[in-house]
Amino acid sequence: MRMFRQATAEAMQPATTPRQTTAREPAPSAAPTYRTVGDHRAANPIITARDVNVYYGDKHAIQHVNLDIGLNEVIALIGPSGCGKSTFLRCLNRMNDTIESARVTGEIKLYDEDIYSKQMDVVMLRARVGMVFQKPNPFPKSIYDNVAYGPRIHGLARDRTELDEIVQKSLERAGLWNEVKDRLEEPGTGLSGGQQQRLCIARTIAVSPEVILMDEPCSALDPIATARIEDLIDELRQNYAIVIVTHSMQQAARVSQRTAYFHLGRLIEVGKTEEIFTNPRHKLTEDYITGRFG
Amino acid sequence: MSEPGPVKPNEPPRTRDRVAEGLRRRYMKERAFRLLGLAALLFGLGFLAIFFVTLVSNGASALLQTRILLDVELDPEVIDPEGRRDAVALETANYQQLIRDALNRLFPDVTERSERRALYRLLSPAADLEVRELVLANPALIGETRSLWLLADDDVDMLIKGNIDRDVPESERRLSDAQIGWIDALLDEGRIERKLNRYFFTSGDSRDPELAGIFGATVGSFFMLLVTLVLSFPLGVATAVYLEEFAPRNRWTDLIEVNINNLAAVPSIVFGLLGLALFINAFGLPRSAPLVGGLVLTLMTLPVIIIASRAALKAVPPSIREAALGIGASKMQTVLHHVLPLALPGMLTGTIIGMARALGESAPLLMIGMVAFIVDIPESPLDPATALPVQIFLWADSPERAFVERTSAAILVLLAFLVVMNGIAILLRKRFERRY
Numbered sequence A: 001m002r003m004f005r006q007a008t009a010e011a012m013q014p015a016t017t018p019r020q021t022t023a024r025e026p027a028p029s030a031a032p033t034y035r036t037v038g039d040h041r042a043a044n045p046i047i048t049a050r051d052v053n054v055y056y057g058d059k060h061a062i063q064h065v066n067l068d069i070g071l072n073e074v075i076a077l078i079g080p081s082g083c084g085k086s087t088f089l090r091c092l093n094r095m096n097d098t099i100e101s102a103r104v105t106g107e108i109k110l111y112d113e114d115i116y117s118k119q120m121d122v123v124m125l126r127a128r129v130g131m132v133f134q135k136p137n138p139f140p141k142s143i144y145d146n147v148a149y150g151p152r153i154h155g156l157a158r159d160r161t162e163l164d165e166i167v168q169k170s171l172e173r174a175g176l177w178n179e180v181k182d183r184l185e186e187p188g189t190g191l192s193g194g195q196q197q198r199l200c201i202a203r204t205i206a207v208s209p210e211v212i213l214m215d216e217p218c219s220a221l222d223p224i225a226t227a228r229i230e231d232l233i234d235e236l237r238q239n240y241a242i243v244i245v246t247h248s249m250q251q252a253a254r255v256s257q258r259t260a261y262f263h264l265g266r267l268i269e270v271g272k273t274e275e276i277f278t279n280p281r282h283k284l285t286e287d288y289i290t291g292r293f294g
Numbered sequence B: 001m002s003e004p005g006p007v008k009p010n011e012p013p014r015t016r017d018r019v020a021e022g023l024r025r026r027y028m029k030e031r032a033f034r035l036l037g038l039a040a041l042l043f044g045l046g047f048l049a050i051f052f053v054t055l056v057s058n059g060a061s062a063l064l065q066t067r068i069l070l071d072v073e074l075d076p077e078v079i080d081p082e083g084r085r086d087a088v089a090l091e092t093a094n095y096q097q098l099i100r101d102a103l104n105r106l107f108p109d110v111t112e113r114s115e116r117r118a119l120y121r122l123l124s125p126a127a128d129l130e131v132r133e134l135v136l137a138n139p140a141l142i143g144e145t146r147s148l149w150l151l152a153d154d155d156v157d158m159l160i161k162g163n164i165d166r167d168v169p170e171s172e173r174r175l176s177d178a179q180i181g182w183i184d185a186l187l188d189e190g191r192i193e194r195k196l197n198r199y200f201f202t203s204g205d206s207r208d209p210e211l212a213g214i215f216g217a218t219v220g221s222f223f224m225l226l227v228t229l230v231l232s233f234p235l236g237v238a239t240a241v242y243l244e245e246f247a248p249r250n251r252w253t254d255l256i257e258v259n260i261n262n263l264a265a266v267p268s269i270v271f272g273l274l275g276l277a278l279f280i281n282a283f284g285l286p287r288s289a290p291l292v293g294g295l296v297l298t299l300m301t302l303p304v305i306i307i308a309s310r311a312a313l314k315a316v317p318p319s320i321r322e323a324a325l326g327i328g329a330s331k332m333q334t335v336l337h338h339v340l341p342l343a344l345p346g347m348l349t350g351t352i353i354g355m356a357r358a359l360g361e362s363a364p365l366l367m368i369g370m371v372a373f374i375v376d377i378p379e380s381p382l383d384p385a386t387a388l389p390v391q392i393f394l395w396a397d398s399p400e401r402a403f404v405e406r407t408s409a410a411i412l413v414l415l416a417f418l419v420v421m422n423g424i425a426i427l428l429r430k431r432f433e434r435r436y
Helices: A002-011 A085-091 A122-128 A143-154 A160-173 A193-205 A223-236 A249-255 A273-278 A283-289 B015-063 B087-092 B095-106 B113-120 B127-137 B154-160 B177-188 B198-202 B215-246 B251-263 B268-282 B290-315 B318-326 B331-359 B363-367 B388-396 B402-432
Strands: A045-056 A059-070 A074-078 A102-110 A129-132 A211-215 A241-245 A258-263 A266-272 B064-073 B145-151 B192-196
Touching: A045 A085, A059 A074, A059 A085, A059 A241, A059 A266, A074 A085, A074 A249, A085 A211, A085 A241, A085 A258, A122 A129, A129 A193, A129 B318, A143 A160, A143 A193, A143 B331, A160 A193, A193 A211, A193 A223, A193 B318, A223 A241, A223 A249, A241 A249, A249 A273, A258 A273, A258 A283, A266 A273, A266 A283, A273 A283, B015 B064, B015 B402, B064 B095, B064 B154, B087 B127, B095 B113, B095 B127, B113 B177, B127 B145, B154 B177, B154 B192, B154 B402, B177 B192, B215 B251, B215 B290, B215 B331, B215 B388, B215 B402, B251 B290, B268 B290, B268 B363, B290 B331, B290 B363, B318 B331, B331 B402, B363 B388, B388 B402
Parallel strands: A074 A241, A074 A258, A129 A211, A211 A241
Antiparallel strands: A045 A059, A045 A102, A258 A266, B064 B145, B064 B192
């Protein structure tokens, strides 16, 4: 605990920040009070986030984050609980819209389009940026209907055969086809936890998104199911950009190419995964990955 | 608190001893607590049992009705002296005369006018209608002598069922000594029997208890509930969905929520007054109509349905909403495809319980004139009608002894409807309950 306080004070180098106490609406243009260590840019960026701030009411949950999400790579967001990594993830497909008090400033672009602009339709955005949640949440419908739901509402299949193809392909890619092909009409909620999560992944990729966001997808699963999902993430990387929030540093090390370390709403360090884990440059990152707090 | 050090072996008192000391008393308290709960339950069940035993013992006899066997000569001279045999002649014939002749033949000694009238009063005023029905259905019977079980008067019925005391002085009795004598004579000949009471389930209200039935009230209640269901279910569900899924959380929605909760607690007679002022006086809708009753009960049921529906919507886990939104479903698709189907069983349960409450409601109906004496069976929600609980109220208020058993029987019928409705609610909940 003592270590943690020390580390926090260190992170806020110019610790004189009066804006949070005085202003009810914190000025969005306030200059960053810290510097992210490492290169936030990706070789092949799909999403570029610049100076992103998120407020929950008065709470400044995400502060001045710059980060790129690149094609064909997995970026892991790590950090202690409440550090804002999930909040940042949910900014990328505007799931924060459902929280009334949440307010986002800054700029997040999907290719050239600003996600938060008036021109961006949130339904369209979520079709392009899919999401897998922490707890497997299949619909209480059949396995087939779970996967077919996205293509159906977006009108991606012209007829039943095309829909069947999409469902089969998605389940195959999620590594679930062989286990469920004989019982597609059974409820998705009857599967095991690991199977349910793979079903949710199949449901997400059935829409053919460009980016997949994963919010601690393995936290409710046993090690075997986790290993299967991790293999799956590695395969999916060939076609998608993947952002994964995880509490397991081993998982981050195993599946990601880049890692971003968040701390109290700040992006402390970002870089190649092997560098972050072998040679962290920031003291906070080092403390976290060596298990001194978190 | 100081740090607890290691306990020395002989340092008294140790946790073990302390716990052992109080253990017996703890268990005794637990037993006492359980017994108290059981006693409360048994107390309630006891009263329920008394309630049902009273109702059944009072009401069961209403299912049987005393009838008197008479050899009625279907005399063509009386029915159709001109021999036309057409509908008008058959319908307007003096069937009463046939019955009276039959009675006179049984009791030839009774000759005095007033005595004869007392004799005729043993039969219900509607007994001749039964003969007419028979003849109209089959005119070929005219000229024959038929043995017919004809409806007895309610006083005869009460005597047979033991509700009129023979030992009471004649002046305080509904039946004279002479009448009782005739009844006994008929009994000796096996001409008096209790048969199934078909009027109770097929006719409307009547001043004659032996002719009074609950069918009119049941149909009135049915039309009323139909109106209530058609109006309150869609309105209630739509309101709940809007408030729960779409409305912003602000002072206005808070105010609306508080008001809805308050409306659920408003005494129902107030809604009756509102209905009288609004629907009948302002809108000019007919009085005593199930339509107005349905509207009033809608006002009463709406808050219940809204509250139940909102609770059902709240119980849908947010993960389902997130899942649907996450693949790009619009807000409406999320609600229609996922949230509503999951919340529907809860909504239906709430609706049925609300309807059951509406079915048992009488106070607001008194205000809008559904307490009127209505003999005809209503054919539409606009016809004057009464409702089951109001019928019970009316009968409970009637002086005739025979209405007592009918009141109990009507209560049993109402309770049966309520039990069935609540049973359906439970079945729905069990049937559609899903794990998610």
